[in-house]
Amino acid sequence: MNNNQYCNAEFLLQKIQESDAVLVGAASGLSAADGKHFWYQDDNEFKRVFKSFRNKYGVRSAFDAFYYPYKTTNERWATIATLVHHLYESKAGQVYKDLKILLQDKPYHIMTTNQDFLFFQDFPADKISIIQGDWRYFQRKDYGQKDKIWDNRQMVDKMYASMEGGKTAIPDELIPRDPEDGTELMPWVRHPGFLEKSKYNEQYRMIRQFLDHWSGKKILFIELGVGRMTPMFIQEPFWQLTYQLPFAYYISINPKDALLPEALEDKGRAIHEGIAEVFRDAVKLKEEENQSKD
Structure with a gap:
């Protein structure tokens, strides 16, 4: 690792260790750091799945596929089923x-x-807030008429199975309905x-429950991969909270x-490095610290 990258990883690890609790805010840049580029790019994964x-x-x-102006609802649902199945x-x-x-050694919560x-593959569900929704669920189109969402796994599996052989539309009877x-x-x-x-x-x-419990302590806000399209959901609230809370970073x-x-110059740092690389190096440093203690 280069010296700057080493310093950033060491700094991140130090701040986590010094904190009483950590609130993580994760956006699309985290998925990209994990190699999930098919959302925005015509990569091999997209070419295979779609x-x-x-x-x-x-x-x-x-x-691009999700927002394409399909002529029929059947085609649109075929696209959704392909995406969610993947x-x-x-x-x-x-x-x-x-x-x-x-x-792992700190109280934490993740908002994404x-x-x-x-996130649900590696973290407990009660530590994750999905503030922009989740592809595992469907809701009614007339969203104001019923406060209900549906787990969609079985619906998606049936739609996807109906497209065997490269079909790009599903039959009318499989269109998800209340x-x-x-x-x-x-x-x-x-x-x-x-x-x-x-x-x-x-x-x-x-x-709010997490913040209410830890706001008077050393709470660390870690923002991951927030771009310029939607700063209002994670970045701007993190800035405001860091400024307001006396021991926040x-x-x-x-x-x-x-x-x-x-x-926030005295209460924060912007790290212009890849998320995956900084995490990798911070984990290596943590493991080295733990080995030296044994």
């Missing part, structure tokens, strides 16, 4: 395991705008019509978009 849609519609990323089959990589090692539910009145469903992820009721409010209740890790406001 081969039929890529060939037929010319889409070049998962988001997410169910995906494995969280080393960056998640390294974060778990770094946090990522909807890919990878069993009570037949209203069509939609993914419970942030876009127009996103349901912000019981499940959504529960995510913020967990965050803020660290942002992002190779391109790590920012530190002037007001």
Whole structure:
């Protein structure tokens, strides 16, 4: 590792060790650091998973496929089923395991705008707040009419199975609907019509409870991979809380978009390095420390 990278990893580890508790805010840059580039890029993973849609519609990323103006609802649901099925089959990589090692000795909570539910493979559900929804759930299209979301695993499996042979549409009878009145469903992820009721409010209740308990202590805010499109969900609240809480400290890790406001110069650091590399080196340092104690 280069000297700057070593210093950043050492600094991160030191701040975690000095803290009483850690609140992590993770965005799309964390998924990218873990190698999940198919959301925005025409990489090999996208070409493999979305081969039929890529060939037929010319889409070049998962988001491109999701927002494509399909002529039929059946095609749109085929795309959603392909994406969600792939997410169910995906494995969280080393960056998640390294974060778990770094946090394992501290009380912590994770709030994330990522909807890919990878955190749930390595962290307890009661320590994760999904503030932008989650692809494992569906909600009604007329979101104001019923405060309910549905676990979608069985629905997705049936839709995906119906597309065997490279089909890009599902049959009418598999379009997800509310069993009570037949209203069509939609993914419970942030876009127009996103349901912000019981499940959504529960995510913020967990965050507030964590903050209420630790706000008078040394709380460390670690921001991971927040870009310039949606700073209002993690970055700006972290800045405000760090400024307001007397013993708080803020660290942002992002190779391109790590920012530190002037007001937080004495209470924070922006690390312009790759998340995976900083985590890897911090874990190595922690392991070396533990070995020296034995």
